[in-house]
Amino acid sequence: MSSPCPSFRYRTLLELALIASAIYIFLLGAPGLSNVLGSGKTAVPTPKVKQPLTKPDSLVFPDPDLKCPEHAYNVHVYSTKPLVIYIDDFLSAEEADSLVELSSTSWQPSTIFHAGAETHDPSVRNSDKALLPRTRLTQCVEARALAFQGWPANTFVERLWAQRYNASGHYARHYDWSGGGRAGRRESTFMVYLAGGGEGFAGGGTEFPMLERRAEGGWCEFVECEGAGEGTVFKVRKGAAVFWRNFDDEGRGVRETVHAALPVGEGVKVGLNIWSWWQRGLEVGDLVGGGEEEEGKKEEL
Ligand SMILES: *[C@@H]1O[C@H](CO)[C@@H](O)[C@H](O)[C@H]1NC(C)=O
Numbered sequence: 001m002s003s004p005c006p007s008f009r010y011r012t013l014l015e016l017a018l019i020a021s022a023i024y025i026f027l028l029g030a031p032g033l034s035n036v037l038g039s040g041k042t043a044v045p046t047p048k049v050k051q052p053l054t055k056p057d058s059l060v061f062p063d064p065d066l067k068c069p070e071h072a073y074n075v076h077v078y079s080t081k082p083l084v085i086y087i088d089d090f091l092s093a094e095e096a097d098s099l100v101e102l103s104s105t106s107w108q109p110s111t112i113f114h115a116g117a118e119t120h121d122p123s124v125r126n127s128d129k130a131l132l133p134r135t136r137l138t139q140c141v142e143a144r145a146l147a148f149q150g151w152p153a154n155t156f157v158e159r160l161w162a163q164r165y166n167a168s169g170h171y172a173r174h175y176d177w178s179g180g181g182r183a184g185r186r187e188s189t190f191m192v193y194l195a196g197g198g199e200g201f202a203g204g205g206t207e208f209p210m211l212e213r214r215a216e217g218g219w220c221e222f223v224e225c226e227g228a229g230e231g232t233v234f235k236v237r238k239g240a241a242v243f244w245r246n247f248d249d250e251g252r253g254v255r256e257t258v259h260a261a262l263p264v265g266e267g268v269k270v271g272l273n274i275w276s277w278w279q280r281g282l283e284v285g286d287l288v289g290g291g292e293e294e295e296g297k298k299e300e301l
Pocket of ligand 1 (some may be wrong): 126127128166169
């Protein structure tokens with residue numbers, strides 16, 4: 001007569017292992033797993049740098065009473081998995097010029113986050129950055145970015161920063177994940193071109209080494225079709241934006257979103273980052289009443 005005990009014990013162990021791996025994958029976001037998967041043929045950074053899981057204190061939401069002018073742009077879906085969209089005329093030429101003008105007084109060297117600390121390393125990132133004041137225009141751009149995504153709940157934008165790349169200016173391959181996880185994360189990115197492209201400008205495209213190049217269907221207008229390489233390089237076009245989602249539906253960072261700002265060969269490129277941040281449970285009302293800085297910002301409207 002065999003007792004049911006051995007099989008019972010075996011099942012318990014198996015269940016334990018299943019529960020443990022479920023905890024590993026869903027609760028901890030499978031730390032280490034993406035590093036293992038990351039050893040493919042394309043040289044991309046291993047997504048292991050974790051920043052603190054705190055919400056940025058720079059989250060903003062456009063004034064609900066804001067009246068913004070009508071604006072039309074052209075949407076071109078490049079990839080649905082991951083979601084990558086090229087938006088031509090996301091900003092008008094005048095809007096782009098105005099944002100460059102707003103940046104002009106506050107340029108400072110760009111920094112990177114390494115092992116949780118903010119540092120300046122021109123070999124990784126060589127550019128200047130400027131925090132944009134929250135004028136009516138900047139808030140209308142914030143509103144346009146959130147409207148594009150359907151005003152998702154609990155979603156805000158981080159204060160807007162412009163980035164200036166002179167000749168040889170660049171930003172090495174990186175992720176925008178910002179250590180996000182199940183409680184809050186940098187859900188999406190708009191990389192908007194405020195200046196650059198056209199005559200007297202070369203290089204500076206936004207490279208996605210793991211995103212397969214599409215040369216058919218008219219895409220050569222927006223992506224580099226000449227030269228070797230399997231990845232995608234979006235061309236700099238003033239007013240255009242590249243939009244992508246950094247996370248999948250389960251809240252895991254998408255490896256194919258690794259990207260770089262290629263070196264500028266000639267001319268000056270100015271880019272604008274619009275990052276949408278989702279924070280579990282955070283409501284618009286939680287942001288208002290924010291002290292002197294908010295007061296100062298209002299005056300600039
Ligand atoms: C870019 O050019 C501007 C204007 O010439 C200069 O002030 C700035 O320091 C340069 N930035 C970098 C990162 O080289």
